[in-house]
Amino acid sequence: MTGHDVRAEHETVRPGPAFDRRLMAPLILGAVLNPINTTILAVALVPIGRALDVPASQTAWLVSALYLTTAIGQPVVGRLIDLFGPRRLFLLGAALVGVGGVLGTVAPNLAVLIGARVLIGLGTCAGYPAAMYLIRSEARRTGRDSPRTILTVLAVASQTVAVIGPALGGLLIGIGGWRATFAINVPLAVAGIVLGWIALPRDAPDNGDEPGSPPGLDLTGMLLFGGTLTMLLLFGMEPSVPDLWMLGAFAVLGAAFVVRELRARDPFLDVRLVGGNLPLLATYVRQMLGGLAVYTVLYGVSQWLQEGRGVSPTEAGLLLLAPTASGLLVAAATGRRPEIKAKIVVGAAFQLAGAAMLLLVDDTTPFWALVLILVAFGIPQGLLPLGNQNAVYHQADGSRLAASAGLLRTAMYLGAIAAAGAISALVGPRADTAGLHDLATFLIGSGAVLLVLAAADRSLRATASIRRVPA
Structure with missing residues (x-):
């Protein structure tokens, strides 16, 4: 039985009331906690390294620790949400984010900072799977057509925050130093707990109306999944012959x-x-290749701007705001349209074009040209996650949607880990223009693969045509 068949079997619904708008605030906040913590540190690595007197090779673990934690944790927590419902896991996750924020704010050394990032990563694992779970539950309850507007808001919020993150990080560093990039999690966590407590339903979990006894918790499977992915991600961070084991x-x-x-x-x-x-x-696979480009640009270009071009962290963050407008406008303009394949193909084409333009950049390139290139990269940031998210909503087994949504984020972070490995291998100790061009060549290859895969995928046309049929 395909994902489409499962949806058709379990998603027959009767008309009902409208989507509960009270859910929007906690859903959006929960979903953006992960991308904001992923990107806000992009401009803080250099100040942290200087303050703690550690090299870039060690501060990179602040990024990798969160990637590793969330890549494993999101599908695991998503499965727990499928089994037990979103409320308790959402509230527990928000609390962990707050604890991690406090720990990072007072951390005396890099090891404690890494621990704080692990806690923050664990805490942010619940937000996005919980949002996808509740969107599906509301669609079943209301009997409405596929909630493209709600899915678009979720995708736009996550992508906007991901792009704004470096600028926010630069602003916070300018106001309160690099520790402010950890402290910001405390008020966000408090807001998440309050909104989740007020708005999230206390109802029993919805397992797709499947007959029989409730499903159980496969703890052994979760542990083996975590161990498998840990080995792959650790090797991908710094691939070398001694680590082939x-x-x-x-x-x-x-x-x-x-x-x-x-x-x-x-x-x-x-x-x-x-x-x-x-x-x-x-x-x-498409999500992984899209994430590879997003994080290569986010961290690779950010480091080149500061070390190869000599701009401040605040200025680098402001320049990385350029993709916000293009990504947001494109996602808002196309979010309610059902043409999933067109979104993904166009996004892949712009990702490839942006990579090609990076080959023309050097330390004399005017800032307006850099902004145009970053705007080009913003278009796939607006289209690819939106198209892939909507595809998963239709393709996944209805009783495992939260876990499937978590795996979508895992795919994104597999791309992020690959990006970290590429930056480490191609950029070297100092982010100069030659290293930037090597990254551009790498992105051209991955972008070409993405474009071919998207154009050749005939199933996306069928996905776009799905509608719910009232009973």
Whole structure:
């Protein structure tokens, strides 16, 4: 049975009331906690390294720690939300974000900062899966057509915050130093707890009206999934011959994970269903390639601006605001349209074009030209996550939508880890123009693959035509 068939079987609904607008504030806040913490640190790595007297190779772990934690945690927490509902996990996640913010604000050394980032990463794992879960639940309750407007708001908010993050980080550093980039999590966490407590429903979890006993918690499968992905991500961060044993461990743990999930009565990840849903797997690959470009530009260009061009962290953050307008306008203009394939193909084309333009950049390139290039990169930031998110909403098994949404974020962070590895391998100790051009060449290759995959995927046309049919 395909993802489309599952949706058709479990998504027959009767007309009902409108979407509960009280949910919008906690859903948006929960969904943006992860991207804001992912991007706000982009302009803080250099000040942190100087303040704590540590090299860039060590401060990079502040980025990798959050990527690793959330790449593993989002589908795991998403599955817990599928089983137990979103309220308690959302509130617990917001509390962990607050604790991580406090710890980072007072951290005396890099090790404690890394611990704070792990806590923040764990805390942000609940927001996006909870949002997707509740959007689906509201669609079932109200009997309305696919909520493209709500999905668009969610995608636009996440992408806007991701792009604004560096500028916000630069502003906070200018006001209160790099520790302010951790302290900002405290009021955000308090707001999340208050809004979640007031608005999130206390109802029992909705498992797609499946008959039989409630599904169980596959703790062994979750642990094997975490171990498998940890080995892959650790090797991807800094690939080297001495670390090839990690790939061996990845293969062994991965095989054990597949065997376990095939035998489990209620698996954490139904490998038969996911493996047979090729459109969903293709969506994850596209998300990974899109994330690869987003984070290569975010961290690679940001470092080049500060070290190769000599601008301040605040100025670098302001320049990285350029993708905001293009991404936001494009997403807002196209969000309610159902043409998923067109969004993804156009986004891939602009990603490839932006990478090609980076080859023309040097330390004499005027700032207006840099802004235009960053605007070009903003268009895929507005289109690709929106198209992939809507694809997952239609392609995934209805009873596992939160876990599937978590895997979509995992795919994004697999791209981020690959970006970190590419920056480490191609840029070197100092982000000069030669390193930037090497990154551009790397992005051209990955962008070409993305464009070919998007153009060749015929399933996206069928996905775009899905509608809910009232009973």
